[in-house]
Amino acid sequence: MTTSAPITIPSRRVPLELAECRDESVESFFASNASSSNVQHAKMICARCEVREECLAYALETPQIYGIWGGLTADERVLLRRSMRR
Numbered sequence: 001m002t003t004s005a006p007i008t009i010p011s012r013r014v015p016l017e018l019a020e021c022r023d024e025s026v027e028s029f030f031a032s033n034a035s036s037s038n039v040q041h042a043k044m045i046c047a048r049c050e051v052r053e054e055c056l057a058y059a060l061e062t063p064q065i066y067g068i069w070g071g072l073t074a075d076e077r078v079l080l081r082r083s084m085r086r
Contacts, residue, residue, distance in 0.1 A: 015051065018049075018050045018051050019049060019050075019051050019055070020045045020046065020048055020049035020050075021045055021046070021049065024045060028041060028042050028045065029042045029067045029068045029069075030066060030067040030068075039068065039073060042068040043068065043071050046068065046070060046071035047071060049071075052070050052071055053070065054070075055069055055070040056069055056070020056071065056072060056077075057070070058070075059072075059077060060077060060080070060081060060084075063077070063081070064077070
């Protein structure tokens with residue numbers, strides 16, 4: 001596993017010390033090889049996170065176009081944004 005800086009969510013609404021991803025490598029959520037096992041691993045971490053909803057809201061508001069945020073991939077967030085506009 002590659003050692004790198006933890007993921008940070010630059011938002012006043014998200015207490016980072018509660019984020020499950022705080023000790024994970026960035027590659028876990030922004031893998032250059034987005035294999036299904038990498039995506040599933042990141043989603044498992046997000047699924048047990050206390051601040052998942054806030055993370056997803058941040059990704060939708062900013063908008064983040066790469067990586068897994070709040071348990072959703074970039075493509076899944078595009079679909080969610082479209083459905084929210086309807």
